[in-house]
Amino acid sequence: GAVVSQHPSRVICKSGTSVKIECRSLDFQATTMFWYRQFPKQSLMLMATSNEGSKATYEQGVEKDKFLINHASLTLSTLTVTSAHPEDSSFYICSARDSGRGVYNEQFFGPGTRLTVL
Amino acid sequence: KQEVTQIPAALSVPEGENLVLNCSFTDSAIYNLQWFRQDPGKGLTSLLLIQSSQREQTSGRLNASLDKSSGRSTLYIAASQPGDSATYLCAVNPGGGNKLTFGTGTQLKVEL
Numbered sequence: 001g002a003v004v005s006q007h008p009s010r011v012i013c014k015s016g017t018s019v020k021i022e023c024r025s026l027d028f029q030a031t032t033m034f035w036y037r038q039f040p041k042q043s044l045m046l047m048a049t050s051n052e053g054s055k056a057t058y059e060q061g062v063e064k065d066k067f068l069i070n071h072a073s074l075t076l077s078t079l080t081v082t083s084a085h086p087e088d089s090s091f092y093i094c095s096a097r098d099s100g101r102g103v104y105n106e107q108f109f110g111p112g113t114r115l116t117v118l
Numbered sequence: 119k120q121e122v123t124q125i126p127a128a129l130s131v132p133e134g135e136n137l138v139l140n141c142s143f144t145d146s147a148i149y150n151l152q153w154f155r156q157d158p159g160k161g162l163t164s165l166l167l168i169q170s171s172q173r174e175q176t177s178g179r180l181n182a183s184l185d186k187s188s189g190r191s192t193l194y195i196a197a198s199q200p201g202d203s204a205t206y207l208c209a210v211n212p213g214g215g216n217k218l219t220f221g222t223g224t225q226l227k228v229e230l
Contacts, residue, residue: 006161034217034218043207043220043221043222043223044162044207044209044218044220045220046217046218046219049217091159093161093162095162095218106150106152106164106167107152107164107211107218108164109154109161109162109163109164110161111160111161112159112160112161114159
């Protein structure tokens, strides 16, 4: 149980295009999901908290108009990188908190999406 | 602001050796702490989660301890194997908004 999937696993796009990444909780409901990015040989940095049915909360320095987050259902959150540029190339990872496990607040992570912007 | 540091940044050991990875955090007001494993180009696999009220957790060859007052956690790996080679990350959860702060990671290589 507690499986999180991401799609696509890898995407290459041209500069100026938009890319959508999906994060799904497969066997549990998640009112809260998190989006991270990871540069090579660095740790994960939280970008935003995605809340089902409401606006996402962005971390300081993250452009909300560039990284659009939609959490329309209890099992799906999407991250859209708008007008992508080479500096947006990174590894994007999502995580989800099982709404039914209130006590431990454990987060389960997806396999990540490698974005390369040419 | 919470800062999480892991030492060493990289470690290479021969197969069969017992080893300890260290994680330190600046703000002791945490809800829990998790240890993760990340293989190259992959996502995170949760290894152990320790609640703030706990002192340690064990899973197979792995043992994680937590000393909240001193801001430290250790991950002990017994009888290391080449398959243990990966980057190990610790992350602290302050509770509330549940936003994890990750450490800098330790890249482990277990050699035959």
